[in-house]
Amino acid sequence: MAVKRAEARTGRVIHRKSIWMKAAQRWQLYLFLLIPVVYLIIFCYWPMAGVQIAFRKYKIRLGIWGSQWVGWYQFEKFFSSYYFGRVVGNTLRLSLYSLIVGFPLPVVFALQLNAMRAARGRKLVQTVTYMPHFISTVVMVGIINQMLNPTFGLFGKFYRMINGMGSTPPNLLLSSGAFPHIYVLSGIWQGLGWSTIIYTAALSAVDPSLHEAATIDGATRFQRILHVDFPTIVPTVSITLILRFGSIMGIGFDKTYLLQNNANLVTSEVIATFVYKQAFDSSNMDYSYASAIGLFNSVIGLFMLALMNQISRKVSESSLW
């Protein structure tokens, strides 16, 4: 292509060009890439080179490259630590719980919205349920705190409504047993509507003639959901599920940290918050140890993603790469 175009432009016959010649011709495009690539090098690849800090005993005075090499020491320290089971367990508990409860709900909700006859009603429900997606984590945790307040929160009010006006609601914010439920259910509250968009978009590809044919054959609306709507979105559902499995170690820092207090630490300390505390709490300040834990987390995450991608390629012939 490029050769032909160049021929047309110059009127001369060009025989063969090396890829370097072609690249030189496209120099403007590389100029475009310059800033983004410099950004990547500084903010992504340079920190990646710093990952070796996990294999050293970091001393500020000596810097990353000068500190003593200790091999797997930091990792062994973590694996044999009292906190290893707790933080990995908590991370997995939260993400599996979110996955099992939070994954099917948007699929069902999207199918339900799709089946609604009132277009205005659907639009209203969509607009309102998308809204919480735009609330920041800090505000979200603030809302959770206000809602669960035993005295004046909505939770306190409903509790007294059910158990009598004289009863005292428990303070769920200080309960380690309640923490996973608070974390996961508030996440569903915030993400339910927004997560339906991708399925609603997939549902728009359903051929109406299939519905017509099914109706003529006597299928009820519910049967049409099961046999027409749902099969259409199965590929989207499976790829979304795979992505979710791939990020199973990725319980984020912000929300967990903000919901944390000393009373619920037994269930709320996850890998991300533990890493932060090992590095920046004044009593620890152990950069190498913290990085080792972080590296352990991202390697497992990468492995999970690759594994899930492989499975998806085999099962559904759709994959991320």
Added chain:
Amino acid sequence: MVTQTKANMKRLFGKGQLQATDIYLTRSDRIFHVINNIIVSLLFLIVLLPLINVLASSFSSASAVNSGKVLLWPVDFSVIGYEKVFVYPGVWRSYGNTVFYTVAGTAINVIVTLLAAYPLSRRDLPFKGFFMFLFTFTMMFGGGMIPTYLVMKQIGVINTVWAMLLPGALSVYNMIIARTFMQNIPMDLFEAAHLDGCSDARYFTMIALPLSGTMISVLTLYYAVGHWNAYFNAFLYLNNRDLMPLQIILREVLLSTQISADAIVDGDTAAALAGMSDLLKYSLIVVASAPILCLYPFLQKYFVKGVMIGSLKG
């Protein structure tokens, strides 16, 4: 098929017609629709009630809030909570900071994203595979919190406004959305422009950019919401109170049981805020979220479009 899909899209996301199959209902269909509507309404209310409760509380009096009287309508209507929000030290300043970070940060984001997306959308870019790998690899693996922090320290952005603007200047995910969009610009346009001697840079400014309006609005919205809500970078990289964004101040107020005494130095302010801490929280939640939640219904179609462009495989 494509026009059908488009018609369905309209039906599902607004301003569409009913399908013929939805008009004639059997008895079992009617029961289905009743049950379906009940479940959808319940979920709708579960999402809506906390939002209304926050709004109603923020317009009530402090005593009504503290005694737990407010449910879905303001009790002893007052705007005193809103008056007090801006008495709280740092709220005005941080609000301004957040507006600045959002505007400047989004501008940087969009420019850097387009700079990367355009060349990578060109099929004739030599070494394209290598560059794509360079970008996508960072989606899957990163240096992590501490190595990144040490780099930030080394290049000297800690405790400057750059800490809020530069890290995350490019989201590879958004870059792929932009690239996919640009790839769909008809090849004919490119061929024609090229034959007329249009350079690669000129093709970008004269053809690719003007045709990417929708995509640029989607990017702008995504990045802007991200900046408005960003918390972590400020938490990790800033400790100068004058630079703090709104989210940090919000955390200080919202997540403290009592308003922190060290933040309020003068006695007058402390007295003005006494007994108001919870009313203040409700008002602050509204003040912090209102700009996005009020704008969002008008921009909804762009957000939805973004999700759909993103779900296409590039």
